Amino acid sequence: MSIKELLNTRMIFKKTQATVLGFILIFLIILMTIMTRGKLLHLSNLQAVAFQLPLLGTLTLAQMIPMITGGIDLSIISTANLSGIIMAFILTKLSGWYTTPLAIVVGVAVSLVVGVLNGILVAYISVPAIIATLGMMIFIRGVALVLTRGYVIAGFPDSFVFIGNGDIFGIPMPFIIFFALILLMLLILNKTRFGFNLYMLGSNITATEFSGVNVKRVLFNTHLLSSLLAGVASIIMISRFNAAQADYGQSYLLLTVLACVLGGVNPAGGYGKVMGVFASIVVLQVVATGFNLLGFSSHLANALWGLILLIVMLINRMISKAE
Numbered sequence: 505m506s507i508k509e510l511l512n513t514r515m516i517f518k519k520t521q522a523t524v525l526g527f528i529l530i531f532l533i534i535l536m537t538i539m540t541r542g543k544l545l546h547l548s549n550l551q552a553v554a555f556q557l558p559l560l561g562t563l564t565l566a567q568m569i570p571m572i573t574g575g576i577d578l579s580i581i582s583t584a585n586l587s588g589i590i591m592a593f594i595l596t597k598l599s600g601w602y603t604t605p606l607a608i609v610v611g612v613a614v615s616l617v618v619g620v621l622n623g624i625l626v627a628y629i630s631v632p633a634i635i636a637t638l639g640m641m642i643f644i645r646g647v648a649l650v651l652t653r654g655y656v657i658a659g660f661p662d663s664f665v666f667i668g669n670g671d672i673f674g675i676p677m678p679f680i681i682f683f684a685l686i687l688l689m690l691l692i693l694n695k696t697r698f699g700f701n702l703y704m705l706g707s708n709i710t711a712t713e714f715s716g717v718n719v720k721r722v723l724f725n726t727h728l729l730s731s732l733l734a735g736v737a738s739i740i741m742i743s744r745f746n747a748a749q750a751d752y753g754q755s756y757l758l759l760t761v762l763a764c765v766l767g768g769v770n771p772a773g774g775y776g777k778v779m780g781v782f783a784s785i786v787v788l789q790v791v792a793t794g795f796n797l798l799g800f801s802s803h804l805a806n807a808l809w810g811l812i813l814l815i816v817m818l819i820n821r822m823i824s825k826a827e
């Protein structure tokens with residue numbers, strides 16, 4: 505078989521894999537719609553999905569970036585919580601027109617500081633990403649507990665609460681923010697040198713180094729971008745709950761990994777598409793909402809998420825063997 509034929513064959517299998525995943529996702533949405541007798545498609549329920557989806561979606565985007573390089577970021581939830589706590593202090597201690605923008609700027613800056621620390625550890629000190637971010641997660645959680653003493657900080661200005669609970673022409677603000685992030689990530693990953701280098705690094709770090717790419721800088725920027733997205737997620741989170749706490753959203757960490765893999769991100773690095781991740785987030789949220797409408801336990805929804813992941817991984821393995 506010639507090289508051209510081999511490349512064409514691999515392209516066919518990639519398209520086949522994407523098609524199979526697409527059918528699985530569509531099937532689940534249709535099944536939930538039938539089981540709920542169409543209630544899932546009621547405007548109020550669709551709005552509920554649009555309000556709930558962006559938090560997990562934004563955190564998943566934050567996880568997707570390091571996973572494309574073959575790494576992982578275990579500190580994204582703790583980063584979001586610490587950023588949210590700092591914002592909460594500003595929002596509850598100050599008053600004036602500048603309070604909300606100041607809180608957002610400082611909160612995002614805190615998340616960027618965490619990204620810098622993660623980037624230095626992984627890129628320049630060569631600590632494995634899973635170890636560096638695990639240590640950072642534990643450290644940040646401890647700092648957050650010291651700052652809050654385990655209490656909830658609540659009661660934010662209406663202008664800030666609007667970000668998580670308001671809407672524009674019926675479209676929830678959190679979804680508008682998430683959609684803007686989707687477009688931004690599509691641009692970064694598909695149209696910039698950084699995005700190209702990101703995929704190269706995940707595919708073959710040695711070849712990437714020999715091609716003249718500054719691998720350390722790419723890794724540093726990877727964790728910087730991941731923490732930035734975690735900071736944006738914290739804005740959505742605490743404005744949605746109108747409260748901040750040291751241990752909010754801890755269950756989301758493994759869900760972000762699940763959503764990435766379900767969406768086609770290769771855990772070994774080198775491949776992952778934003779729209780695939782977006783589709784997986786939609787399915788996870790639709791399944792959760794459908795089970796809630798049916799009165800089923802949320803734990804059963806978690807079990808189904810795990811089953812979906814196993815099925816997708818099995819299909820991927822079969823396609824890989826065929827290739």
